[in-house]
Amino acid sequence: MSSPKTIKENIARAKSYGQRKDYLRCLHALSLSLDDLAESQVFGREKFEIGILVDEVIRQLLSMEELQRVLPRNMKYTKGQEKKLAAMLLKIHNTIKDAMEKAAVEKVRKQKNHIDKYILAGQKFLAEKNVKEAKKYFRKITDAFPDERGLLQDVGGRLVKSGFPADGIEYLERAIAATPNDSRAYISLLLAWEMMAEHDKALDVIKEISRRFGANESIYIRQAKLFLGKRMYTEAYDAAAMVLKTNPMNAEAKKISDKLGPKVFGSRYTPGQTTADAAKSRARKNGNKSSASINLDGSSAGTEKKARKKAPSRQPSKVIKLDF
Numbered sequence: 001m002s003s004p005k006t007i008k009e010n011i012a013r014a015k016s017y018g019q020r021k022d023y024l025r026c027l028h029a030l031s032l033s034l035d036d037l038a039e040s041q042v043f044g045r046e047k048f049e050i051g052i053l054v055d056e057v058i059r060q061l062l063s064m065e066e067l068q069r070v071l072p073r074n075m076k077y078t079k080g081q082e083k084k085l086a087a088m089l090l091k092i093h094n095t096i097k098d099a100m101e102k103a104a105v106e107k108v109r110k111q112k113n114h115i116d117k118y119i120l121a122g123q124k125f126l127a128e129k130n131v132k133e134a135k136k137y138f139r140k141i142t143d144a145f146p147d148e149r150g151l152l153q154d155v156g157g158r159l160v161k162s163g164f165p166a167d168g169i170e171y172l173e174r175a176i177a178a179t180p181n182d183s184r185a186y187i188s189l190l191l192a193w194e195m196m197a198e199h200d201k202a203l204d205v206i207k208e209i210s211r212r213f214g215a216n217e218s219i220y221i222r223q224a225k226l227f228l229g230k231r232m233y234t235e236a237y238d239a240a241a242m243v244l245k246t247n248p249m250n251a252e253a254k255k256i257s258d259k260l261g262p263k264v265f266g267s268r269y270t271p272g273q274t275t276a277d278a279a280k281s282r283a284r285k286n287g288n289k290s291s292a293s294i295n296l297d298g299s300s301a302g303t304e305k306k307a308r309k310k311a312p313s314r315q316p317s318k319v320i321k322l323d324f
Contacts, residue, residue, distance in 0.1 A: 003040075004040070004046040004047075004050065006036070007033055007036050007037050007040060007050055008049070008050060008053060010029060010032060010033040010036065011029075011030065011033045011050065011053045011054060011057060012053070013029050014026050014029035014030040014033060014057050015053070015056060015057050015060065017029055018057055018060035018061065018064075019060070021064065023061065023064050023066055023067055023096075024093060024096060024097060024100075026057065026060065026061060027061065027089050027090070027092060027093040027096075028089075028090070028093050030054070030057050030058075030061075030086075030089055031086045031087075031089040031090040031093065032086075033054070034054070034082045034083070034085055034086035034089070035082070035083065035086045037050060037054075037082045038082035038083045038086065047079070051077060051079065054077040055076070055077055058075060058076060058077055061075075062075065067092075070092055070095070070096065071092065075088075111145065111148075114141075114144075115141055115145060115148060115151065118137045118138070118140060118141035119137075119138075119141065119154070119155070119158075121137045122134040122135070122136075122137035122138045122141075122155075122158070123158060125137070126158060126159070126162040126164070127162075129162075129163075131159070131162075131164045131167055134159075135159075135167060138155045138158075138159075138171070141155075142155060142171065146178075147178075149179065150182075150184075152171045152172070152174045152175035152178060152185070153171075153172065153175040153179075153182065153184050153185040153188065155168075155171045156168040156169070156170070156171030156172035156174075156175060156185065156188055156189075156192075157172070157184070157185075157188040159171065160172070160188050160191055160192045160195070161188075161191075163195075165191070165192035165193075165195040165196050166192075166196065168188065168192055169189065169192050169193075172185050172188050172189040172192065173189065176189065180212070181212070183209065183212070183213050186205060186208065186209050186212075186213075187209075189205050190202055190205040190206060190209070190222065193205060194222070194226070197229070199226045199229050199230050200230075202222075202226050203223065203226050203227075206219055206222065206223050206226070215242075217243050217246070217247060217250060217253070220239045220240070220242045220243045220253070221239070221240070221243060221250075221252050221253060221256075223239040224236045224237075224239035224240045224243075224253070224256050225256075227239060228256070233260050233263060233264065234260075234264055234275055236256060236260060237256070237257060237260040237261060237264050237274075237275070238274045238275055238276070239256075240252075240253040240254075240256035240257040240260070241253075241257055241261075241271070241272055241273060241274045241277075242274065244257055244271055244272035245272050245274075248271070248272060254271065257271050257272075258271070265278065
């Protein structure tokens with residue numbers, strides 16, 4: 001059972017909603033407050049004060065333009081009728097809420113249909129290789145719904161796959177700026193730079209993909225091919241070797257590795273071994289050799305042997321006569 005203080009606080013919250021023109025919350029909060037009042041044992045001065053607060057909120061509701069068609073004009077608070085008034089307010093609240101939800105669903109449906117209509121029209125022109133007309137439709141729909149999730153990425157991807165990578169880059173970069181955690185736009189942007197033979201920009205995209213999402217076999221293979229295009233053979237080999245580490249059966253990686261491995265390592269070529277792995281292996285071997293030549297007393301074995309050898313006897317140096 002709610003106390004008079006709690007009931008007053010709940011009505012004050014309803015009043016606050018009314019001041020902000022948040023009529024749905026105002027209706028709901030006032031309905032709950034009236035239910036609590038009906039079930040409470042509040043009498044005398046406290047009930048009179050609560051009645052004044054309820055009247056204030058009702059006047060707020062009646063003054064709202066959005067509610068004037070749905071609220072009874074003669075609606076008022078009457079002592080002993082709290083339950084009846086609460087039920088009426090809750091019914092009005094639920095009716096408005098349902099109508100708003102249906103309207104929102106209908107709005108989304110119309111928006112989706114509108115987007116689909118323009119996307120299909122643009123795709124039709126792309127199929128005809130008329131990119132100028134296609135971009136007119138794509139521009140209109142992306143400008144009309146800039147916040148539609150996935151729209152920019154979809155348009156950019158369509159342009160790239162249809163053979164117009166330069167036109168798709170703008171949309172893909174906007175998509176990445178809007179949703180940087182969606183990997184699809186990065187993949188389409190990578191394809192665009194690859195198609196344009198912009199190796200450095202494509203490698204920059206791969207770097208960003210690896211940083212945000214981690215690399216996989218496909219990314220390493222594409223990286224290896226890009227390095228090959230730049231004649232960076234060691235880097236290309238390393239990218240292919242990273243694939244063979246996890247999947248020795250990858251045919252593309254093996255082809256690149258077998259082609260470049262002998263050039264990088266010579267006869268010491270081992271598939272799946274990166275240049276970093278080879279450097280670590282050499283460092284370990286060199287470390288073992290150094291430790292093996294140290295005696296327990298800290299001196300080196302080579303120095304001890306040299307110390308045991310008899311010093312060679314000094315012989316007078318030959319005098320070289322120079323005739324002038």
